Amino acid sequence: MDDPDLDAAYALKTPDDNRALYANWADSYDSSFADEADYRLPQIVAFVLADVMRGSGPVLDVGAGTGLVAQNIPDRDALEIDALDISPEMLAQSAKKGLYRAYIEADLTKPVDIPDEIYGAVVSAGTFTHGHVGPEAIDTLLRIAKPGAVFVLSINSEHFSAHGFEAKFAAIESEIAQLDFRILDIYGPSGPPEHQNDKAHIAVFRKRPV
Ligand SMILES: C[S@@+](CC[C@H](N)C(=O)[O-])C[C@H]1O[C@@H](n2cnc3c(N)ncnc32)[C@H](O)[C@@H]1O
Incomplete structure (x- = not known):
């Protein structure tokens, strides 16, 4: 089977679609997608996290995939970072890199079996997107x-x-503080021409009470 691609990923509809696509993409995701598409989001997100986290941990990487966020966090060795993902194949790729303390296979569209109030930082790149x-x-x-x-x-x-x-952030206004959005390009100049204008909102906030 050919490697899945960005358009196939954006066209997904259900968690099962995600499991199936990423099972086939996991082996080649870093080379056939991240490198070829000049995919910059994980590095941007990792740098923003390092800038704002002031040592708070442990960190949960949501939709961690092959580990590109953790890979790009400066001084990551000083941090405890857990990976959460629906795809065991993607988690297996990140496990090969040895970047995380724990690997949590979970579907974020359903209740997850994780205790209350255990993470000091929550980070995510590329998971709040079309079809995910x-x-x-x-x-x-x-x-x-x-x-x-x-x-x-x-x-x-x-x-x-x-x-x-936008409505979601308005609805949780009383639960969060210091909300700020940075709007940035997802792909660099050597990425796919048809996705050159794709942008991401990077939402930065804290859970109250701060
Ligand atoms: C585009 S990849 C991003 C991976 C990594 N964060 C990066 O930036 O390279 C999206 C990830 O979200 C995961 N994912 C999709 N649906 C999910 C769900 N319902 N719950 C948890 N993870 C999900 C996929 O398995 C995949 O690893």
Whole structure:
């Protein structure tokens, strides 16, 4: 079978679609997608996290995939980072890199078996996007975050508009503080021409009380 590609990923509809696509993509994701598409989001998200987290941990990487966020966090050896993903094949790739403390196979569109208030930082790149995860998952992430935890979540900007993220952030206004959005390119200049204008909102906020 040919490697899946970005357009196939954006066209997914269900968690089972995601499991099936990423099972086939895991082996070649870093080379056939991230390198070829000049995919910059994980590095951007990792750098923003390092800038705002001020040592708070442990960190949960949501939709960790092959580990590109953790790979790009400066001084990551000083941090405890857990990987959460629906795809065991993607988690297996990240495990080969030895970047994470724990590997959690879970579907974020459903309740997840993680205790309340255990993470000091929650980070995500490329998972709040077309055909993947919607705004409802933010409730779960708030539940498992400690008071004061920092969040750095990339949200594909078209997905943000189409799936009610603005309303979601308004609805959780009393639970979060210091909300800030940075809007950045997902792909660099050598990425796919038809995706050159794809942007992500990087949502940075803290869980109250800060
Ligand atoms: C585009 S990849 C991003 C991976 C990595 N963060 C990166 O930036 O390279 C999206 C990831 O989200 C995961 N994913 C998709 N749906 C999910 C769900 N419902 N729950 C948890 N993870 C999910 C996929 O398995 C995949 O690893």
